[in-house]
Amino acid sequence: MIEEIEITKAIIKTSVDELMDSLQADVVIGGGGPSGLVAGKYLAQAGKKVVLFERKLSVGGGMWGGGMMFPKIVVQKEALGIMDEFSIKYEKKGSSYVSSSIEAVSKLISGCCDAGCRIFNCISIEDVMIRENCVCGVVINWSTVEISGLHVDPVTVSAKAVIDATGHPLEICKIVERKAGKLDTSTGKILGERSMWAEKAESMVVGNTRQIFPGLYVSGMAANAAFGAPRMGPIFGGMLLSGKEVSKKVLEAID
Ligand code: 48H
Secondary structure (H helix, E strand, O other): OOOHHHHHHHHHHHHHHHHHOOOEEEEEEEOOOHHHHHHHHHHHHOOOOEEEEOOOOOOOHHHOOOEOOEOEEEEOHHHHHHHHHOOOOOEEEOOEEEEEHHHHHHHHHHHHHHHOOEEEOOEEEEEEEEEOOEEEEEEEEEHHHHHHOOOOOOEEEEEEEEEEOOOOOOHHHHHHHHHHOOOOOOOOOOOOOEOOOHHHHHHHHHHHOEEEEOOEEEOOHHHHHHOOOEOOOOEOHHHHHHHHHHHHHHHHHHO
16 A cells, blocks of 8 residues: 555655765765765765765766767776776767767666665755864755745855865855865965866866865865866766776775
């Protein structure tokens, strides 16, 4: 027998229990694009309590759309190890490799979930918590509240480290720049994303993946935007490598 109230209770209770159990995380990841999902897998695999908040209904960020909505992505040789770890198939084309963007996103999500990363969709990070000049958590609200412009106060989740994986708009870094002051860049400010130069962008993104303020790390496209590096178009190896790199840096810091 199917009982509607039982269905409702099962959904609400498990969701609330999971959120309650996530309020004191080891790591919070802001944004479920490729770099956030890769970071989520490796951090959860290392035994950390990892919570990923994604504003949209679906995680995957800019990867679903491939290049100009042709559902393919390109990755370079250096990222094939990560592709293999997520069981994403690829085919050699010239000096690079091409994959289905749909398969790639779905397997990144699957690998991230299987490793134990908690993913909450439809929730936006709208602020951070700072104690003694160190980011120690995030301030969250339903994305629908944000979209509708309702005046509803947010709630908080604490973390030993926060990762800004929000892509081009690097939203968490912008909040910290505005409210806390000096970031760890050459000017103390966000340097801004530069125009397309795929080779340079891909070679810089891993180096730009690092702590940008005590307790706050930046990965993926947000890392290049923070440190004044170019964009790269629909080549995603750098995003995957950046996700793995940020997981290493965070583990070194919090262990
Ligand atoms: C919760 C948020 C918030 C918030 C945003 O853009 P993404 O795919 O990010 P990356 O860095 O993993 O990958 C970038 C890649 O997709 C890309 O855009 C490339 C390679 N571009 C090159 C080029 O030349 O254009 O994902 C970020 C995610 C999205 O899903 C957002 O909805 C989400 O973060 N997000 N979630 N709270 N405040 N802000």
